[in-house]
Amino acid sequence: MRNPSFDSGTDERAGADNLRVPLRQLQAGGHDTILQDLRLRIHRKLIDTLDLTKVSNLETERVKVEIRRILEDMVMAEALPLSRADRDRLAIEVHHEVFGLGPLETLMKDPEISDILVNSHDRIFVERFGKLEKTDVRFRDDAHLMQIIERIVTRVGRRVDESSPMVDARLADGSRVNAIIPPLALDGPVLSIRRFGLDRLTINDLIQFNSLPPQIAEVAAACVKSRLNIIVSGGTGAGKTTLLNCLSNYIPENERIVTIEDSAELKLQQEHVVRLETRPANIEGQGAVTQRDLVRNALRMRPDRIVIGDVRGGEALDMMQAMNTGHDGSISTVHANSARDAISRLETMMLMAGISLPERALREQIASAVDVIVQLTRLSDGSRKLVEFSEVTGMEGNTITTQMIFKFEQTGVENGKVMGDFVAMGVMPSFMDRLERHGFRIPNTHFLPLALGGKRRAI
DSSP, X not given: OOOGGGOOSOOTTTTHHHHOOOHHHHHTSOHHHHHHHHHHHHHHHHHHHSOHHHHTTSOHXXXXXXXXXXXXXXXXXXXXXXXXXXXXXXXXXXXXXXXXXXXXXXXXXXXXXXXXXXXXXXXXXXXXXXXXXXXXXXXXXHHHHHHHHHHHHHHTTOOOBTTBOEEEEEOTTOOEEEEEOTTTSTTSOEEEEEOOOSSOOOHHHHHHTTSXXXXXHHHHHHHHHTTOOEEEEEXXXXXXXXXXXXXXXXXXXXXXXXXXXXXXXXXXXXXXXXXXXXXXXXXXSOOOBOHHHHHHHHTTSOOSEEEESOOOSTHHHHHHHHHTTTOOSXXXXXXXXXXXXXXXXXXXXXXXXXXXXXXXXXXXXXXXHOOEEEEEEEOTTXXXXXXXXXXXXXXXXXXXXXXXXXXXXXXXXXXXEEEEEEEEOSOOOTTHHXXXXXXXXXXXXXGOOBXXXXXXXXX
């Protein structure tokens, strides 16, 4: 007797003629092409046979057994020329269709892939080691892609439709998802997934990847422990969130941390962490909660440190005020191309708060609040590096002054790989006294610009 949970009322024999492949056709050649077409049609038949509204509430193992049973029945009834390997693959694909991300599941399991970019249902690209490449993976059609997008966003309590055609979400593993659909996307739904590794990276991993040298890592760790306010700046995909996660490891366990994000990505390991996430407006345009709302609320939560995943708007003003009123040791990320650009962006975003303040007052807030700016860049070979470590030193007239402590000097490109050295600029940071008061003594040799022979010393 059939299990009603898996029977949608359709006859498994219906459409049998569409699934049969004459033996003479196989003998004539093109076996792989025919089997590929068979897989697609059987895949659709299995999806139509399953009652997805009921199957999603059942145990995973039970669903796997039923999928296998339905597949075997179809193979026997239609005398389909499928090997055991083909049957196993079909069963896995259907399981992914029911519970996972459909065709994208195979890409999600590849640890080398950092980004999955679905430009349309039949054009899917991935990024491996900083380089984009096209894949053979594809969805059946736009409706199939929309089904997967809706599954992703509904799991985190968000929605995507014509009235709200753009959405940010996240997957269970923390990967960041952005989707945009027609009418804004002219060629069909578009999906972008920024993946985060299952194994959380540490500063030692970044040192091994040559993203930064041990000396800069030591100085950065001391800055975090000594409660300096740090801005991590860089372009899209430069590794800002990764570095912020690494730096957060140095926050003491006995401090209360409040994280604020548009889409939760941070993975702090401390026990005393409160995670806050923004909320978009509902279908009536009501109920939106912005990062600025969360920053102001966080100030009432007795935080020792406030960590903002990505400063994008008026919350910059509230963040600067928090840093200046006893919440030192905070860390945030900003999109910018250099340390100087990061300061200009902070000033612009503070103006977005809608409060009319003199230009000098805004700059004094920034100069007083921010201690260190760490600039990251993704280079032409796909590698991500810390290219500038600067200190904000104060004001001269109406200008915020900074001094570069370390930088990465590119010397050329060999076989497609960027060559260069991390260099100390020979400047002793003014925050050294503060580090010493907290018990950290950084060797002066870390900041010396010259080595034997009078050459600039590469760290």
